[in-house]
Amino acid sequence: MKQRRMVSFDIKTDEYLQEYMKEQQFRFPGDAIARICLEHQTLQEEKQETPSQIVPVPSVEEMVGAIAEKINQLMETERLFLRNEWFCMEESMKRSIMEIFQEVEEKQAAKRGELVAAILERYNR
Template sequence: MKQRRMVSFDTETDEYLQQYMKEQHFRFPGDAIARICQEHQTLKEEKQETPKQIVPVPSVEEMVGAISEKINQLMETERHFLRNEWFCMEESMKRSMVEVFEQVEEKQAAKRGELVAAFLERYNK
């Protein structure tokens, strides 16, 4: 439902209204004024909401503390990763060395067996 009103404007306001009507393609001044009022109300509400959304900036000490804590967490994670990698590498080296020693012992035992067999063969002659 619309209300009829008689309004009068100064020249500057009337020129602004006419320019706004051309830009927004309004045919009647009442529609343009209604739109301007809606935009004004929206801006007013946004300004009232803005202070609620502003988050206080933390102090330098708080930021340094938070950054230090994050760095410590990252370093701890990296230290655990490196320790686990080192442990896996150590275990792999141990397994490899055990395999090598077993192979060497098998070869030495075989050579000793050959030597003993050769010695016994010569002794039997």
């Protein structure tokens, strides 16, 4: 059900209404005014709901505490990562050194074998 009213607007308001009607493709000013009123009412309801939904801003001490805790967590993670990397590098170096010692030992054993063979060959002559 619609109500019929006689309204008067100043020039700026009338220009705004005409522009709004073109943008929203309304044929009658009453429909445009009804939409504007509905949008205004929706905005007012949102403004009333917003304050209860706003989360209070934490104090500086709380923010500093939270940041410090996060930094401590990150530092602990990095420390564990570096410790694991150091352990892996140390184990890799141990294996490499053991392999080198084993190669040297095998070469020395081979040279001793060649030396013993040469001595035995001379002895047999």
